[in-house]
Amino acid sequence: MNSVNSxxxxxxTGWAILAGFxxxxxxxxxxxxxxxxxxDEYVLAGRRVGLALGTATAMATWVTSNTTxxxxxxAFQIGVWGxxxxxxGSIGLLLFAPLATRIRSLMPNxxxxxxxxxxxxxxxAWRVFLAISLFYSLGxxxxxxxxxxxxxxxxxGIPYHYGMTVILAICVGYTLLGxxxxxxxxxxxxxxLILVGLVVIAFLAIGKVGFSSIHSAVLAERPELLxxxxxxxxxxxxNNLLFGIGEVFHSNVWWSxxxxxxxxxxxxxxxxxxxxxxxIPIVAGFVALAVPALNINIxxxxxxxxxxxxxxxxxxxxxxxxxxxxxxxxxxxxxLLAATSILIVEDIYRxxxxxxxxxxxxxxxxxxxxxxxGVLTWILCAPRLTTLAELLYFTGAFVAxxxxxxxxxxxxxxxxPAAAVAGMVLGSAAGLYSYFAxxxxxxxxxxxxxxxxxxxxxxxxAPRAFDWAQLREDHPLHMDTQS
Amino acid sequence: xxxxxxxxxxxxxxxxxxxxxxxxLLLALLIRDWKRKQLW
Numbered sequence: 111m112n113s114v115n116s117x118x119x120x121x122x123t124g125w126a127i128l129a130g131f132x133x134x135x136x137x138x139x140x141x142x143x144x145x146x147x148x149x150d151e152y153v154l155a156g157r158r159v160g161l162a163l164g165t166a167t168a169m170a171t172w173v174t175s176n177t178t179x180x181x182x183x184x185a186f187q188i189g190v191w192g193x194x195x196x197x198x199g200s201i202g203l204l205l206f207a208p209l210a211t212r213i214r215s216l217m218p219n220x221x222x223x224x225x226x227x228x229x230x231x232x233x234x235a236w237r238v239f240l241a242i243s244l245f246y247s248l249g250x251x252x253x254x255x256x257x258x259x260x261x262x263x264x265x266x267g268i269p270y271h272y273g274m275t276v277i278l279a280i281c282v283g284y285t286l287l288g289x290x291x292x293x294x295x296x297x298x299x300x301x302x303l304i305l306v307g308l309v310v311i312a313f314l315a316i317g318k319v320g321f322s323s324i325h326s327a328v329l330a331e332r333p334e335l336l337x338x339x340x341x342x343x344x345x346x347x348x349n350n351l352l353f354g355i356g357e358v359f360h361s362n363v364w365w366s367x368x369x370x371x372x373x374x375x376x377x378x379x380x381x382x383x384x385x386x387x388x389x390i391p392i393v394a395g396f397v398a399l400a401v402p403a404l405n406i407n408i409x410x411x412x413x414x415x416x417x418x419x420x421x422x423x424x425x426x427x428x429x430x431x432x433x434x435x436x437x438x439x440x441x442x443x444x445x446l447l448a449a450t451s452i453l454i455v456e457d458i459y460r461x462x463x464x465x466x467x468x469x470x471x472x473x474x475x476x477x478x479x480x481x482x483x484g485v486l487t488w489i490l491c492a493p494r495l496t497t498l499a500e501l502l503y504f505t506g507a508f509v510a511x512x513x514x515x516x517x518x519x520x521x522x523x524x525x526x527p528a529a530a531v532a533g534m535v536l537g538s539a540a541g542l543y544s545y546f547a548x549x550x551x552x553x554x555x556x557x558x559x560x561x562x563x564x565x566x567x568x569x570x571x572a573p574r575a576f577d578w579a580q581l582r583e584d585h586p587l588h589m590d591t592q593s
Numbered sequence: 594x595x596x597x598x599x600x601x602x603x604x605x606x607x608x609x610x611x612x613x614x615x616x617x618l619l620l621a622l623l624i625r626d627w628k629r630k631q632l633w
Contacts, residue, residue, distance in 0.1 A: 160631040162622035169615075190596050190604075197608075294633065298623070305616045312609050321602040329595065336601070338594045372631060386615040389608030396605045 119428045124266025127432055128273075132280040135296050135440060136287065142295045143288025149469040152289035153221065153452045153476055154370040159294060164371045164379030167294045169387050170301035170441035171363060172203060174254055182415035184346070185395030186408070189328075189335030191343030193395030195350040202358035203384035209359065210368040210376030212520050216581045223365040223516075224457035229581055230519045231527040238534050239515075240457055242508045243360055247450040248490070249505040251483065254439050254446075255491035261435045264416040265428050274491050277436065281443040282484035286477055290370060293444045300437035304390075307434030312393045315422055319403050324396075327403035335399065346551040349506065353554035356509035359516045363449040397422075451479040506554035507545050511537025513558050514565040522569070523576050529568020537561030 146152045159167075184192030217226060223243065228236035255274050262273025284292050315324075328335050337343075358364050368376050398414045406421050408414050419431040455475045460467050467475070514537075515530035541557025626632045 155633055158631075159633045160626040160629075162619060162626045163633055165622065166619050190601070291633065298619070301619060302616045305612055309609065309613050312605075312612075316605075321605070322598060325598045325601050333595065336596045338596055382618075386611065386618070389611040392604060392608035393612050396608075 119266045119425060119432065121266050121268050123429070124262060124268050124432065127429060128276050128436065131433065131436055132276065135280055135284045138296055139284025139288035139292035142291045146289045146291055149473045151291065152473050153448070154366060155290040155294055157370055159371045159375065161375050161378055163294050163298055164367065164375050165382045166301040167297040167445070168203060168367060168379055168383035170297040170304065171445040172199065172383065172387050173304050173390055173438050174442040181391040181394040182398035182418070183411045185398040186401060186414040187411055188340065188343040188346060189337065191340060191347050193392045195343070195347040196391030196395065197388050198347060198351040199354035199391065200384040200388035201351055202354035203380050203387060205355055206358045206364055207377045207380035207384070209517070209520055210371070210380050213365060213368040214371065214373065214376050216578060218582065220369055222453045222456045223360060223362045224453055226519070226581065230576065231515070231530050235515070235527055235531045235534070238531055239360070239512065242512060242534060242538065243362065243453065246357070246361065246505045246509050247446055248486070251443065251446050251487040252490045254443050255487045256494060258439045259491065261416050262432070265420060265432050270494060271492065275488060277439055277443065278484050278488050281440050281447060282480055285444045285447045286480050290366070290448050293448045296444065297441045300441040303437040304434050307430050308390065308393050310430060311397060311419055311423065311427065314427065315397055315400050318422055319400050323403045324400050328399055331402040345555065349551045349553065349555045352510045352513065352558040353503070353506040356506070356511070356513045356554060356558065360509055360512035361449070362453040363445050366449045366452060447480050447483055450483055451476045454479050503550035503553060504545060507541025507557045508538045510541060510554035510557035511561040514561045518565050518569070523578070524569055524573035525565065525576070526569045526572050526574045529565050532568060533561035533564035536564055
């Protein structure tokens with residue numbers, strides 16, 4: 111089946127919806143960013159974000175191609191454990207809640223997760239960490255750029271490259287104009303759109319097909335999807351848990367939010383975001399399990415979500431899905447663009463090349479890097495080389511190896527820096543080996559386990575004391591901004 | 594071991610209930626923050 115022929119929205123309707131929301135996001139980005147002249151305002155929204163916006167931005171950012179594309183895909187491939195496994199991604203947000211409080215109190219003037227690793231563990235660990243973090247950020251950016259192209263193509267027939275280009279250009283545009291304030295403000299609206307869209311689709315699926323028909327059709331045609339003892343799926347569940355924790359613990363997307371939240375907000379915002387996010391992959395995955403009952407021909411596994419929605423809901427529903435998907439992808443893309451740009455500006459541009467750069471120079475560099483990241487993502491998305499889940503889980507080997515160095519570094523004064531380096535390097539290598547030797551569903555599991563052994567064993571054999579006060583040093587950029 | 598229909602339905606309905614309540618909760622928090630002048 112050709113998705114262009116099966117698209118239930120015509121391309122002109124698709125273009126109209128994309129144009130309307132693109133204008134809205136860009137206008138809001140300009141409006142919210144018009145006073146963000148200073149560096150702290152542009153990259154951290156002035157460090158005064160409240161609970162409502164904080165919760166919504168954490169939740170909306172975590173609703174990515176994971177929930178709109180890969181959760182239905184995995185439910186379709188490995189059944190109920192796919193849904194539940196994705197849901198465990200919320201544990202990363204929940205466990206980051208106390209870390210957010212700790213980060214805010216240890217580094218009240220901090221900018222990036224790289225700042226922490228550099229001061230806490232030294233330059234070697236910092237550079238290894240940067241390599242992992244930037245690789246992951248790029249993988250996430252590319253997976254979402256691809257998701258945008260695939261979804262828009264599936265729903266409207268608009269060619270993959272056009273859809274992918276539009277979503278990247280719009281996110282770059284409003285993030286560039288409004289900085290972090292635009293990211294957080296649009297995230298709130300996008301969170302509402304995602305939640306309402308998902309609820310409508312799920313209720314219509316239940317009303318149109320019903321639990322009993324969905325359950326019996328899956329049982330008759332693909333009983334393995336309801337098998338609670340499917341070994342690969344159970345491995346996936348634990349793997350996804352660790353992958354999610356690794357993603358959240360290390361990524362500057364979450365650290366920059368911890369820095370930007372008003373004092374006392376971090377713990378509540380991340381806890382609430384985790385609790386509200388957890389059911390979303392279950393609802394999205396449930397929609398995919400309607401495939402046997404609906405007797406739909408799925409041309410590619412990563413198109414299962416939009417194909418089911420299109421079959422269930424007709425034209426009005428397809429409009430809703432397109433809006434929801436556009437919101438889900440934008441909310442993550444903008445966050446990644448903003449957080450990765452400040453990571454590159456602070457940890458590479460300033461720390462490696464321009465140690466005396468002023469706040470104004472940093473702000474201009476951040477804007478240029480947002481554009482550069484957009485262009486690079488477009489180049490990598492263009493060939494559409496792999497499926498979304500494969501791309502996403504390839505990075506799992508790397509990020510899971512950072513869990514122990516980050517958590518131990520934040521709470522355990524005696525953590526050995528060399529052990530942290532070994533944990534990241536050996537954990538990544540072991541995770542990568544298991545990805546190719548066993549499967550995508552064990553990469554994070556192995557990476558985290560090896561990293562844990564390195565950090566615990568290394569620190570037990572050779573503990574190194576650390577003075578927490580070093581992390582509280584006034585940041586030159588912060589002082590420059592305040593002056 | 595197959596997941597029974599009742600467990601399957603309860604799982605999805607529970608998830609759906611939280612997802613339905615989430616936007617209302619976010620809006621309530623937004624109004625509260627706005628009244629306290631703590632939006633951002």
